[in-house]
Amino acid sequence: MNKQAHSPAPLALVAELTHRCPLHCVYCSNPLDMARREGELSTAAWVDVLRQAGEVGVLQVDFTGGEPLARPDLIELVRAARHSGLYVSLITSGLPLDEKRLDELVRAGLDHLQLSFQGALEESANEFAGTQSHAQKLRVAQWVKRHRIALTLNFVIHRQNLDQLEEMLALAEVISPARVEFAHVQYYGWAFANRDRLLPTRQQLDRSLEILKRSEEQLRGRIRVEYVVPDYYAKYPKACMGGWGRKVLLITPTGEALPCHAAKILPGMKFENVQAQPLRRIWEESEAFQRFRGEDWMPEPCRSCDRRAQDFGGCRCQAFLLVGDAATTDPVCSLSPQRTVVDSILAQSNSTPILSGSTKAEWLYRINP
Amino acid sequence: MVPDPSSRPHLAPGCRMNEKSQQPRLLLMPERVLRLNGPSLEIIERCDGRHTVQQIVAELQKQYSKASPAKVEQDILGYLSLLQEERALDFE
Numbered sequence: 477m478n479k480q481a482h483s484p485a486p487l488a489l490v491a492e493l494t495h496r497c498p499l500h501c502v503y504c505s506n507p508l509d510m511a512r513r514e515g516e517l518s519t520a521a522w523v524d525v526l527r528q529a530g531e532v533g534v535l536q537v538d539f540t541g542g543e544p545l546a547r548p549d550l551i552e553l554v555r556a557a558r559h560s561g562l563y564v565s566l567i568t569s570g571l572p573l574d575e576k577r578l579d580e581l582v583r584a585g586l587d588h589l590q591l592s593f594q595g596a597l598e599e600s601a602n603e604f605a606g607t608q609s610h611a612q613k614l615r616v617a618q619w620v621k622r623h624r625i626a627l628t629l630n631f632v633i634h635r636q637n638l639d640q641l642e643e644m645l646a647l648a649e650v651i652s653p654a655r656v657e658f659a660h661v662q663y664y665g666w667a668f669a670n671r672d673r674l675l676p677t678r679q680q681l682d683r684s685l686e687i688l689k690r691s692e693e694q695l696r697g698r699i700r701v702e703y704v705v706p707d708y709y710a711k712y713p714k715a716c717m718g719g720w721g722r723k724v725l726l727i728t729p730t731g732e733a734l735p736c737h738a739a740k741i742l743p744g745m746k747f748e749n750v751q752a753q754p755l756r757r758i759w760e761e762s763e764a765f766q767r768f769r770g771e772d773w774m775p776e777p778c779r780s781c782d783r784r785a786q787d788f789g790g791c792r793c794q795a796f797l798l799v800g801d802a803a804t805t806d807p808v809c810s811l812s813p814q815r816t817v818v819d820s821i822l823a824q825s826n827s828t829p830i831l832s833g834s835t836k837a838e839w840l841y842r843i844n845p
Numbered sequence: 846m847v848p849d850p851s852s853r854p855h856l857a858p859g860c861r862m863n864e865k866s867q868q869p870r871l872l873l874m875p876e877r878v879l880r881l882n883g884p885s886l887e888i889i890e891r892c893d894g895r896h897t898v899q900q901i902v903a904e905l906q907k908q909y910s911k912a913s914p915a916k917v918e919q920d921i922l923g924y925l926s927l928l929q930e931e932r933a934l935d936f937e
Contacts, residue, residue, distance in 0.1 A: 487878065535863075535873065535878050536873070561864065561867065563861075563873040563874075563878075565875060587873070587875075588859045588874075588875045590875070624858040625858055625859045626858055626859020626860065626874065628875055654857055655875060655932060696930055697926075697930055700930065700931065700932045
């Protein structure tokens with residue numbers, strides 16, 4: 477029996493403040509069905525969530541979205557988060573931001589800003605974002621460097637921009653943040669819809685890993701370089717969210733508490749709302765958080781696998797998206813009897829030429845609710 | 846990467862300890878939290894931009910006088926270089 481009456485507190489609260497965003501990224505992790513402004517939690521409701529998070533023992537809050545800067549009350553929420561004892565990160569596209577608002581965010585207690593990049597080259601970056609945004613990001617990076625807060629650059633990488641990896645690294649060296657992450661697109665939400673155009677080839681992947689490994693060594697002690705192998709190509713699945721209901725609690729713009737970004741797609745799940753129940757009770761007792769917590773739910777081959785406490789059976793949403801069953805072993809695992817599903821997706825991807833030039837007409841762009 | 850003995854380590858921007866009243870003491874940084882036990886807390890509290898690496902070593906050798914001085918030095922340098930790779934420390 478691994479379900480604990482009192483689960484350890486979540487490490488991080490992911491606060492999806494809004495689904496509104498000036499960008500239309502073709503790989504956005506938001507659901508296809510997005511919350512509208514009218515349905516968003518009020519300032520007071522978020523302040524109360526942050527207070528409860530601090531009391532429960534949460535250590536960090538990530539303000540994200542959508543674009544969290546779209547909330548006019550962001551400065552107030554940052555202040556409330558610090559007041560509740562949390563380490564405060566802002567996960568942002570950098571739009572819409574100016575120097576004055578950044579000053580205010582820092583004064584309110586912002587600890588860390590993570591700035592997303594869609595590439596190193598203006599034209600293609602703007603294509604993937606579906607808006608003019610690249611030049612603004614470069615300005616924001618320079619402003620952030622004038623403050624004593626941490627800066628992480630997050631480059632989202634995929635089939636159409638992996639060949640610019642060296643340019644991205646060069647750009648990172650110029651900006652010189654403490655951290656740079658190269659995040660392979662994960663195939664959920666809008667990215668699942670655009671997967672064929674985003675999934676890299678084996679050759680692209682091998683080359684990119686070589687470059688990243690080299691940079692990691694070269695930049696050691698100056699810039700921390702982080703990356704992971706995209707899981708369709710991995711031998712074992714990722715420990716999604718560090719395990720279901722183990723480390724992360726996500727609140728959607730309308731106040732629903734989820735174990736991850738994508739869980740809303742899972743059929744038959746009931747997610748509680750922070751406006752109706754205390755955060756602690758949702759985390760410790762709600763059916764949704766208990767559903768895949770621990771090991772009781774696991775089928776074979778997970779149940780008897782030595783890695784079950786490392787990867788927790790992989791990702792429930794991926795299992796559902798790929799084979800229609802959230803309670804089965806993540807099909808990306810080489811031990812999964814359904815791994816052939818992933819292999820045939822890869823075979824297809826590797827036998828198709830990497831599209832060159834503009835593919836704009838074929839993208840399914842994220843909408844703005 | 847071995848830190849220069851005459852350099853003065855301090856916490857990098859956006860890396861900080863939780864409040865003194867909060868237990869256990871933690872070092873908070875982007876996407877990471879380090880739990881500080883006795884010796885690591887002693888080290889971090891001296892990473893204030895005033896102590897040199899050398900001074901930190903000397904003070905802790907005195908404090909942990911039952912341990913071998915070489916071992917104390919080795920542990921401190923190892924910990925400082927780990928934190929530099931994490932980008933939690935800068936050296937001046």
